[in-house]
Amino acid sequence: MPHSLTGTRIRQHRSRAGLSQTALARQAGISTSYLNLIEHNKRGIAGKILLSIARELGVPASSLTEEADSELTTSLLEAASTETAPSAETSVLAEFAGRFPGWAQLLASVYRQNRDQEAVIAALSDRLVHDPFLAESLHLMLSNITAIRSTAEILTSVEDIAAEQRTRFNAAIHDESKRLSDATQALIRYFDKEATQGAPNEAPDEVAESDVASMPLERFASTALASDFNPSALASEFRTNLHAVFRRLASLKNEGVDAPEMGLIITNAAGQTLHRHALPDFPLPRHGNACPLWPVFQGFSQPERPLQDLIELPGGTQFVTLTVALPRSEIAFGDSPNYQSAMLFLPSDQSPWSPVPQPARRVGISCRICPRENCAARSEETVL
Numbered sequence: 001m002p003h004s005l006t007g008t009r010i011r012q013h014r015s016r017a018g019l020s021q022t023a024l025a026r027q028a029g030i031s032t033s034y035l036n037l038i039e040h041n042k043r044g045i046a047g048k049i050l051l052s053i054a055r056e057l058g059v060p061a062s063s064l065t066e067e068a069d070s071e072l073t074t075s076l077l078e079a080a081s082t083e084t085a086p087s088a089e090t091s092v093l094a095e096f097a098g099r100f101p102g103w104a105q106l107l108a109s110v111y112r113q114n115r116d117q118e119a120v121i122a123a124l125s126d127r128l129v130h131d132p133f134l135a136e137s138l139h140l141m142l143s144n145i146t147a148i149r150s151t152a153e154i155l156t157s158v159e160d161i162a163a164e165q166r167t168r169f170n171a172a173i174h175d176e177s178k179r180l181s182d183a184t185q186a187l188i189r190y191f192d193k194e195a196t197q198g199a200p201n202e203a204p205d206e207v208a209e210s211d212v213a214s215m216p217l218e219r220f221a222s223t224a225l226a227s228d229f230n231p232s233a234l235a236s237e238f239r240t241n242l243h244a245v246f247r248r249l250a251s252l253k254n255e256g257v258d259a260p261e262m263g264l265i266i267t268n269a270a271g272q273t274l275h276r277h278a279l280p281d282f283p284l285p286r287h288g289n290a291c292p293l294w295p296v297f298q299g300f301s302q303p304e305r306p307l308q309d310l311i312e313l314p315g316g317t318q319f320v321t322l323t324v325a326l327p328r329s330e331i332a333f334g335d336s337p338n339y340q341s342a343m344l345f346l347p348s349d350q351s352p353w354s355p356v357p358q359p360a361r362r363v364g365i366s367c368r369i370c371p372r373e374n375c376a377a378r379s380e381e382t383v384l
Helices: 006-017 023-030 032-039 047-057 066-079 090-100 101-130 133-158 163-198 204-214 217-226 231-238 244-255 295-301
Strands: 263-268 271-276 308-310 319-329 337-346
Touching: 006 032, 006 047, 023 032, 023 047, 066 101, 133 163, 204 244, 217 231, 231 244, 244 263, 244 271, 244 319, 244 337, 263 295, 271 295, 295 308, 295 319, 295 337
Parallel strands: none
Antiparallel strands: 263 271, 263 337, 308 319, 319 337
């Protein structure tokens, strides 16, 4: 393999270090003209000179040798081999990566991303074929859609339909639409339940280690029971913040404690979900697009103020929520605080907290699956 990468790496590291060729050559004990030939890949380098240059640049010698980009060149070679009609000049891969390292990294990254996406698509395709629930659900939904479309075509193409027949056709469309809606929601619940059980909430082990250390289970459980699961009292007792208490409360049921099952979502100001613990009747989107009317988002408008609300989902189930937005870390003078908002929730008929003296706020899960009409907060059309 030609020495096309080593010289380029030396030049890149020298530029980052702010050294001139003359300065590096003098420190390494070689002439400037010789270093110039090395950096332009016209002279090989090894042994004491390589070690000397690496020492002056403050990098391991291995980071300057050909082996440093073995993963990069391997990815580029794999990308070239996937083409059905090979046209890439694989014999000059090292020279390409050495002369254009940024483009080489980009090309390798795009190839790896495409490779991973193809694997996911293949797995999902296999899943659609072999999962009986998915196959049955999709067949049912297609049947409903076909029935609705056929009936609608009759209504729109035949002008002299008797009133009694038109009523039957309208009733058929209504019934098939309801079945389609039920099938869609069942499918959504199936995926959300699987995602919650099969892919744990974000960073559960890290959360458990930090929270368990400050709030041991046995002591925390007994204190929580004695205080009727009052987060403020628990935060004061264990000298921690409300977000940590929320995470601990949401995990109690799963740890075998006789406690109400509580859900939890923590987001940043951009709406990105940082931590989630869904409940069977309250699924949580994994990648944003949650209902903007949730109290968790209202918390950002009143940072560090604890809020208690009563919300109602489209199915009529009501939940009591506790929300507070806290800075992620200590606030320094001159810095803008980075707030995260957390919402702890559980069914209102299981709430150990005092009743919320207000009518329930009508919310949804996500605009795409929310049937509420005339919602001022809607950002996209519903599929239901």
